[in-house]
Amino acid sequence: MNRIDNLFQNKKQDILSIYFPAGYPNLNDTVSNLELLQKNGVDMVEIGIPFSDPLADGSAIQAASKQALDNGMTLSLLFEQLSSVRKTVSIPLLLMGYWNTIYRYGVDLFLQDCQKVGIDGLIIPDLPLEEFEEHYKSDFHKYGIYNVLLACPETDEARFKNLANASQGFLYLVSSSATTGGSLKTSEKQKDYFNRIKMIETPSLIGFGIANRNNFEYACQFANGAIVGTAFIKALEKNQAQEFIKDLI
Amino acid sequence: MNYQIDNKGFYGKFGGAYIPELLRKNVDELQAVYLDILESEDFKNEYARLLDNYVGRPTPLTFAKNLSSKYQTQIYLKREDLNHTGAHKINNTIGQILLAKHLGKKRIIAETGAGQHGVATATVCALFGLECVVHMGALDVKRQAPNVARMKMLGATVIPATSGNQTLKDATNEAIRDWIANPHSFYLIGSVVGPHPYPDIVSRLQSIISEEIRVQLEKEQNTPNPDYVIACVGGGSNAAGAFYHFLDEKAVKLVAVEAAGKGIDSSETAATITIGTTGFIHGSKTLLMQDDDGQIIEPYSISAGLDYPGVGPIHAHLAETGRVNYISATDDEALNAAKTLALNEGIIPALESAHALAALDKMQFKKNDVVVVIVSGRGDKDMETYITHL
Ligand SMILES: Cc1ncc(COP(=O)(O)O)c(C=O)c1O
Numbered sequence: 018m019n020r021i022d023n024l025f026q027n028k029k030q031d032i033l034s035i036y037f038p039a040g041y042p043n044l045n046d047t048v049s050n051l052e053l054l055q056k057n058g059v060d061m062v063e064i065g066i067p068f069s070d071p072l073a074d075g076s077a078i079q080a081a082s083k084q085a086l087d088n089g090m091t092l093s094l095l096f097e098q099l100s101s102v103r104k105t106v107s108i109p110l111l112l113m114g115y116w117n118t119i120y121r122y123g124v125d126l127f128l129q130d131c132q133k134v135g136i137d138g139l140i141i142p143d144l145p146l147e148e149f150e151e152h153y154k155s156d157f158h159k160y161g162i163y164n165v166l167l168a169c170p171e172t173d174e175a176r177f178k179n180l181a182n183a184s185q186g187f188l189y190l191v192s193s194s195a196t197t198g199g200s201l202k203t204s205e206k207q208k209d210y211f212n213r214i215k216m217i218e219t220p221s222l223i224g225f226g227i228a229n230r231n232n233f234e235y236a237c238q239f240a241n242g243a244i245v246g247t248a249f250i251k252a253l254e255k256n257q258a259q260e261f262i263k264d265l266i
Numbered sequence: 267m268n269y270q271i272d273n274k275g276f277y278g279k280f281g282g283a284y285i286p287e288l289l290r291k292n293v294d295e296l297q298a299v300y301l302d303i304l305e306s307e308d309f310k311n312e313y314a315r316l317l318d319n320y321v322g323r324p325t326p327l328t329f330a331k332n333l334s335s336k337y338q339t340q341i342y343l344k345r346e347d348l349n350h351t352g353a354h355k356i357n358n359t360i361g362q363i364l365l366a367k368h369l370g371k372k373r374i375i376a377e378t379g380a381g382q383h384g385v386a387t388a389t390v391c392a393l394f395g396l397e398c399v400v401h402m403g404a405l406d407v408k409r410q411a412p413n414v415a416r417m418k419m420l421g422a423t424v425i426p427a428t429s430g431n432q433t434l435k436d437a438t439n440e441a442i443r444d445w446i447a448n449p450h451s452f453y454l455i456g457s458v459v460g461p462h463p464y465p466d467i468v469s470r471l472q473s474i475i476s477e478e479i480r481v482q483l484e485k486e487q488n489t490p491n492p493d494y495v496i497a498c499v500g501g502g503s504n505a506a507g508a509f510y511h512f513l514d515e516k517a518v519k520l521v522a523v524e525a526a527g528k529g530i531d532s533s534e535t536a537a538t539i540t541i542g543t544t545g546f547i548h549g550s551k552t553l554l555m556q557d558d559d560g561q562i563i564e565p566y567s568i569s570a571g572l573d574y575p576g577v578g579p580i581h582a583h584l585a586e587t588g589r590v591n592y593i594s595a596t597d598d599e600a601l602n603a604a605k606t607l608a609l610n611e612g613i614i615p616a617l618e619s620a621h622a623l624a625a626l627d628k629m630q631f632k633k634n635d636v637v638v639v640i641v642s643g644r645g646d647k648d649m650e651t652y653i654t655h656l
Contacts, residue, residue, distance in 0.1 A: 068560075068561065069430070069561040069562045070430070070435070070439055070547070070562050072286065072439060072442050072443065072446075072548075073286040073288065073443075073446065075443070076429075079429055086561060091559045092559060092560070093559075115546075116284055116546050117545045117546040117547070117556070117560045117562075118559065118560035118561070119560075120544075120545060120546065120560070121543075121545060121556065121558070121559065121560030122559075122560065142286040142287070143284045143285060143286055143546065143549070144284065145282075145283065145284060145285070145290075148282070148284070166287070167286070167287045167288075168287060169287050169288045171288070171290070171291040171292075171449050172287065172290065172291065173291065176290070180287070191287070191288060194288060194446065194447060194448075194449050195446065195447045196443050196446055196447060199447075
């Protein structure tokens, strides 16, 4: 069974997923970051594939991606770093990246390498659902890699249902109309949006702007858990990753 | 061969809308309505009226007597430099502001490189009383200071983009991020780039250039078709508009000139078609300058308007099908061509347009050939560069 399904079957609430870019803050920190996160009770990790032009990201993730690239991070190096990660890390691992880097690497080779190192799913914000279904769905299936889709407040009902049905593993609910790194602004309208989750069977996590324990608990009232990116990167920067996770859960 | 967009938003294998879900609703909405609006009588009438009495169209097709004898052929200049605000960019902004008005949008976002699109956007926003936010690379803010001042005088807010190389690519990233955060705004894109339907919208709006050339040449030469049309390519909007009504006229040879910067092998270049590979940038599948790892390479050109690592998907398709011949001109060649035009014809072109003029030195023409070169803009904004280099 895919580790993501396994997680959501065994844990229905307060799932914590962390995002950080590969090769950050230092080139060879990728695996030690993963081990630290698992040890401190994090349920799942999204490893960012650094990209020069991350359109959906705010300034903190842009800067971290740039630092990772300056450190010398590449996709081939990432697969090398992850080659024996499954000896020490058993929580679900996803890669999050922009379509250009994956396309350039070669989609089939990329999926094959994901399978080889034990990646469970992918989050590719700029690969449209229609393109995925038409051209890549069967390849993802062949290698057992899940494609996790995003929904956002502007998504209308009908598309929300489509995305929920098509998303594999869970649905990623973007908290607000913003790039990553904003702050969570709660509103009645947002509650209505979050409450749509109750009408679908796909598990869900809320992300973008989840920065502290308060935000995390708020998000968990609606979804099965939440995803923390920017705030964790800031903690990594200050060498306070462990304290940050402990404060969160 | 079909050179136009198909019903899924692709030119051959290029184009599409590779955008985050956050932009989906906006892009879907635009895809659903843009053709109906652009083809409605209301739109056409108002667009034509504004081009006529506000922009000052049709722009002249000037027979360049002295250049013609220098190159031993018949050279005509399509004078987009004489448009209000000084470049072809306003053909597009007038059309898109009408679209935005139809959609009831109140806040307009734009990116700009040389500042020409920013000025053209600020202008139409002032005209229609809409809020205008222009993202511009911090480096371009410095090298195009007069245009920054113009945008501000026109009431626009100019936000310097401080990421990356701080040029057009980064300004476009910031404009798209702004749109993500402000989904009720209208993104008024400046070239034939971005997700479908933008490349088609901008091509159609700029097609006025070739529409007029055909009418004007008919009068001058008794045929609407020249032997050559030559235009510069940054994102590719003036070229797309100049080629539009000639794409199916096999006899018309189409030449597009990219910015080679310091040379296509120098690693300081913006010649996307020449050295680019297939990838995804700003929501569209196209040719772009990238490394083996899929990271986008920072472009370089002396001309801020051509300093872009991608190119409109229509051009990727026209290059792949061989319909258009893509060549490039270096900084120095463009500077020389600008000087030649100024001395021979009394016209100071924009640095971007000077790249198109530089093609004249690289090509062989017959005496009877009719050659149309697009002067996409005037050189006022580039005086500082000209002063330092000439
Ligand atoms: C005068 C002029 N020509 C050409 C360009 C390049 O744009 P495009 O390739 O879209 O025509 C610009 C862009 O700023 C410009 O200002």
